Structure formats: C-alpha cells, structure tokens
Amino acid sequence: MRALLSVSDKSGVVEFARQLLEFGCELVSTGGTARLxxxxxxxxxxxxxxxxxxxxxxxxxxxLHPAVHAAILARRDEPSHMEQLARFGYQPIDLVVVNLYPFDRVVHADTPEAEALELIDIGGPTLLRAAAKNYRWVLPIVDPNDYGRVAAVLAAGGPAVVPLEFRRELAAKAFAHVAVYDAQIAAYLRHDQFPDLLPLPLEKLRTLRYGENPHQVAALYRIRGYPAQIGSWRTIGEVELSYNNVQDAAAAWQLVWRFEQPAAVIVKHAAPCGAAIGETIADAVARAFDADPVSAFGGIVALNRHLDEPVSRALAQHLFDIIIAPSIEPTAEALLRRRKALRIVLAPPWCEPPVIWRTTADVALVQTPDIPSRAPQSWRRVTTREPSEREWEDLVFAWTVVPFVLSNGVVIARDQQTVGIGGGQPNRVDAVRLALWRAGDRARGAVLASDAFFPFPDGVEVAAAAGITAIVQPGGSKRDSEVIAAAERAGIAMVFTGERHFRH
Known part of the structure; x- marks a missing residue:
C-alpha cells in the first residue's frame, strides 16, 4: 500500500502518517509535508x-508525471492498465492525502497579479481530481477530520475493505474542495460583477438548530473570499442559532450600523419593530423597546455600542431571543447567561458585501446591496412648507429605517424613535394605516417615511387625518401632483429623495 501526502493544513497529518506506516504503507511526499x-x-x-x-x-x-498519475488513475480491474504500470515499473498509489492552501487567506483584491498567479496550485488539484475520479480503488482525503475515520476502516483490513459509499463520500468532498479553490481564483481574476458563470465558494460553518420551521433541516455557510461577517460571529449561550435567528440578527445588525449615534434596533420576523437613537446606549435601548413593546417580545436586539452591566440589567427585564453587540462586559455576560434560552452574539461592525445573494427555486438572484446614495442635502422639497429642524432630523432617521421594512414599507418616527411601522402589505395605503394603528396617539406631530412613491393621494390623506406633519418619499408617481396637493391642503411638509428602497 502506498500513500502520497502533500498538505497545506498539516493538522493531524503526522499522527495519520504514523498510523499508515503501522498498516504497512509506504509514504511519498513533497516539500514542506516531507520535511515535517x-x-x-x-x-x-x-x-x-x-x-x-x-x-x-x-x-x-x-x-505532474506519469509515475504519479498513472499510479493513481490505473483501474485495478483492468488488466491492460496494470500491465502498463508493470511495463514502466510503476506501482499503484492507494491513498492521496492532499489539501490546498486557502487562496482567499493569502490573496486579496489588492494582491499583485504576478504574485497571485504564483500561488495557484496546479499539481494539488490534479492529484485530487485523479484520485477522486478513481475513487473505487484510490482514497482521496482532503479533510483532516476524516483521518480518524479512514484509519479505523484501514485497521479493519486495508483499502480492500473500505465501503464504496465511504469512498464516494471522500471523492465528492475532494471535488468540492477543488471547486471551492477554483472559485476563489476565478473571483480574484474576474472584473465583471455579473459574469456568465459565477461559482460560489461556500464553506460550512455549522449545522443550525433547524430551518424556518422545526421540521426543516438547515446549515450555515460562509462565502469564502468575502470579508468575514456573520461567519465571524461568536455566540454565547446554551441554545444553538436557528435559520430564522440568523436572518433576524443579520437584519438588526445591518440596520443598527447605519447610525453613527448610540442606537438600538429590535427585529421580529426579519422586520424592525423598534429602532431609536439616544444620548447613551441605555437611552437608545429603552426607546427602541418603548417603540413597540408588544412586538418586541421574543425579538432580537442589536446595539452598536459596548454592552455594559446597567444595560444588561434593563434588557434582562424582557424576553428576547438574541442580543447582538460588538462587545460585552464580563459582569453583563454573567448576568444575561442566567437566562438559559437567551443567546448573546458578539460581532464586528457590519460592512456591506460587494453583492448579496438570494436563492429561489432553481435560480439565484444576485444584486448590489441597497445603500442610500442620495444624501439628505440633495432631497427636494415639493411643498410650500419647509420641514422644521426637528422634522428634518426625524425624516432622516425614518428614511434610514424604512429600507429594512418589508415593502410596501412605511415608518412613522418622532424624536428619532420609531413609533409605528407598517410593511409587507399589497397596497401602500394599508401599510400607512397599519403604521398609524401601531403609532396610535404618537402619530400626531410625527413624520412618515415611505419606501416608494404614493401612487394615489389616499395614503397622504390618511396620514394627515392622524396628525402626521412631514413626509419623505422617493416621488416619481404619475399622480405626484395630486399627492403634493393633498399634502399642501393638510399643511404637511413633503420632500422627495428620488430613490426607492423596496425590500422583499
């Protein structure tokens, strides 16, 4: 029995090689692996x-030599193959232990191309592909976690007793290893953001507690080559994250980092139900909860400041599934961990990826992230009345939140706190009514943000009747003149941003 070993990830390889020797295996190796x-x-x-x-x-x-590749690719059940090996004095290779240096760890967008090209492995992928192609007789091993399993099987009687399904599993893993490696190289070389072929290098981080529902199985993968974000989160708690937890926490984390001031965001079912900024993070947390205490029950809270003990005591008074923050005080962690079902997630500040992905049925949708590109200074007032200074601040705040509300999205805000949010409705006037219902009396004197234009004046008329004093919206409707006229009649200040922010 002969094994060829050439690994980048050298964890466990010495012990595995020692076990192979005990099975009577001859070791062939290259470079750094041989020295080790x-x-x-x-x-x-x-x-x-x-x-x-x-x-x-x-x-x-x-x-890249026939002595290596013929020894790997020869079919043991084909007499002519074995005769050719014997004619040239080649002996079969039974195990190929190879893993490739993660390209994304050493090569980045700013790495000089000449340097990057020299880091592309040719021999390693070729060895793996050859071994995986001939998996019925050759074991391709890329994952150090498989060393123990392989050793246990070999101990039972050598390569001849390795089950075919286990061989297929190892072959599939080898081809996936090479595919991810090639996808990383392709990502470095291409300049087209949306090429005809777009391989996605995914690496499994962990199995999730369940999917959208308990009967669904789910897992979390990271996109190799992208800045580590969700993949770098550290979870503290006894209960694993579920699919919905990750979705909700990601939505909360993205929104809270849109604010420079101390801010808190509470998300429930992928949509914000409370958001606020404050002089301190404690103030922001209290105001975010006060925005909609009913919906906040069992939600996810995101803070863009350090989580200290006083804030943790305030949070502990309510039932939340997850609290996500950039850092936490040890005493605060100890206090919150008394709640067994609560998860604490520590995460780096959010950084928007170059593109975002979503799969549906048998296709993937890819787009650039929705980052507002028009500053408030470029917004256009379309009514006679100018928003007051306080209204301007609240309009900017509401416009920051509304891209994270399911369309049709409407946010009502006052003193930089959401007081009513309506979204996911098939028409805009119902979204306005829902937001106003949630706001109640707090709608009087508040402002309203709409993620897209008002197709009819009815939404403005309903808002005016509830006491809304200023509105921000993209504009662009065929009935803009009617909508503006409705605002003028009600004495509402209205500004157009010229930019829509749907979220589906």
Missing part, C-alpha cells in the same frame, strides 16, 4: 526520487 514527517522521524520517499525527475520550473512541476 522527517522531523518526526518518519521515513518518507520524496516525489522526485519516486518519479526519477527533479522539480522543474522553480517548483511549478513536481507531481
């Missing part, structure tokens, strides 16, 4: 000695 094995006193045959050829082209050619 020798340092631990293990006998290793260099590939150059195995092939009879030295490394060529400054190491670009090491394993």
């Amino acid at each position: 094995l020798r340092e631990h006193g293990l006998p290793v045959l260099e590939v150059a000695d195995f092939t009879g050829f030295p490394e060529l082209l400054e190491g670009r050619v090491k394993t």
